[in-house]
Amino acid sequence: MFDGLTERLSGVFDRLGGRGVLSDKDIDEALREVRVALLEADVALPVVKDFISKAKEKAAGESVIRSVKPADQVVKIVYDGLVEMLGGDVPTGLNLALNPPTIILMAGLQGSGKTTTTGKLALRLSKTERKKVLVASLDTRRPAAMEQLATLAKQVGVESLPIVAGQSAPDIAKRALTAARLSGYDVLILDTAGRTTLDEAMMSEAAEIARIANPSETILVADSLTGQDAVRTAKAFHERLPLTGLILTRADGDGRGGAALSMRHVTGLPIKFLGAGEKIDQLDVFDARRVAGRILGQGDVVALVEKAAADLDAAEAERMARKLAKGKFDLDDLSSQLSQMQKMGGMEGIMGLLPGVQKVKKQIAESGIDDSIFRRQQAIISSMTKEERKKPDILAASRKRRIAAGSGVDVAEVNRLLKQHRQMADMFKSMSKDGGKGLARMAGMLGGGDMARLKSLGGGKMPAGDPNATEGQGLSGLPGLPGLGGGANPLSGLGGLPPGFNPFKKK
Secondary structure, X not given: OOHHHHHHHHHHHHHHHOOOOOOHHHHHHHHHHHHHHHHHOOOOHHHHHHHHHHHHHHHOOHHHXXXXXXXXXXXXXXXXXHHHHOOOOOOOOOOOOOOOOEEEEEEOOOOOOHHHHHHHHHHHHHHOOOOOEEEEEOOOOOOOHHHXXXXXXXXXXXXXXXXXXXXXXXXXXXXXXXXXXXXXXXXXXXXXXXXOOOOHHHHHHHHHHHHHHOOOEEEEEEEHHHOHHHHHHHHHHHHHOOOOEEEEEOHHHOOOOHHHHHHHHHHOOOEEEEEOOOOOOOEEEOOHHHHHHHHOOOOOHHHHHHHHHHHOOHHHHHHHHHHHHOOOOOHHHHHHHHHHHHHOXXXXXXXXXXXXXXXXXXXXXXXXXXXXXXXXXXXXXXXXXXXXXXXXXXXXXXHHHHHHHHHOOOHHHHHHHHHHHHHHHHHHHHHOOXXXXXXXXXXXXXXXXXXXXXXOOOOOOOOOOOOOOOOOOOOOOOOOOOOOOOOOOOOEOOOOEOOOOOOOOOO
């Protein structure tokens, strides 16, 4: 999300960074380019005008022109403006009632991803908030809508209201409320019917359900890919329903991000979550400061840490830490690390959260680096026998040919993997001889017991006040990736990838 805007703004700030002192003309030119970038990102014109007006006011005078680092001052002004545009520090979490059940009403147009988002939200509430959740489909018009929600509920491990044929949406809502109260549910999520376009019948039905349910949260689910149409939809719903927040779906496919940047300003409603992918667990909490940091190419290290904490297998990480402490690292261990990385969203999912990666995104794309490399490496390891994975030294030429044929690669790729593994194993063996200090430090991160240390991996130049801003060593890039330079592997400790591990570098 925001790829186009990020690339455009990065170019503006790079040009400013090469100048020691900025003139009024420099600042005006920069803000003019920022204005064009926002308009190209499909941000509503009134929002852009207000943003630029406030930015000019802050940038005026000696504070920026005579600043020690004037370019950084401009970045800070744009960052603060983006944060304000996106909702500032207003809490965006769900209002969970003190006296359960909390009623959450989901509204939106057909095709916006409302039912899938209901399943995602149910999973988040049950897994993260430890709530007992009941979901109910009130969509009596769309074929198999109720069955779809029931299937999703089973998939995420929550209960769904039994389907009774012939009931109207208001009657289903009443039955769901009774079931939630009698069975002691903490949260009831009502998935209402949608239409391909706004119409009076849909609005009247949704308003009637809202009157019956008296929900704590009435959330509009909107497709971010529709841009300003999503903003107009939100305004229309808000006029008839007491909306309390928004969830934008398909945010991962929206390269412009105009809807997200306009929603708060135009509707006054907070964005609660972003649907970040098709998988049932891909629902991200919306945080204005973190999103603003990502727009400015500074990544989102906090999100990366949260992803690591949520997706990594703690027991497997502890087992790995114990093995590494003894200087042992076989091909099964390497395969495990590749699997952990895939769980965290693969190459694209992780790289998108790392500071500074946006600037070399094009070079990375041109180099052909993607998750297929991990899959091929795992295929190579899977084509080995158990003994070969434990003792790779026994792999003679004939065995390598068999493995290459079994995994669909050439022998040279098998050799590269074995060489990479040997270098990593030697490194761990060496590290285990220094009293175990380096491995102990890594073990703490692998075990997930020291999230503060994981957060300290965040680096880059972040505007003051941003949650990604940290002191100490920054994320200096995957060694061997074009344009990123060398340095410590930023993925070390996240999923057990060891320092120096680079599956791409050809030796």
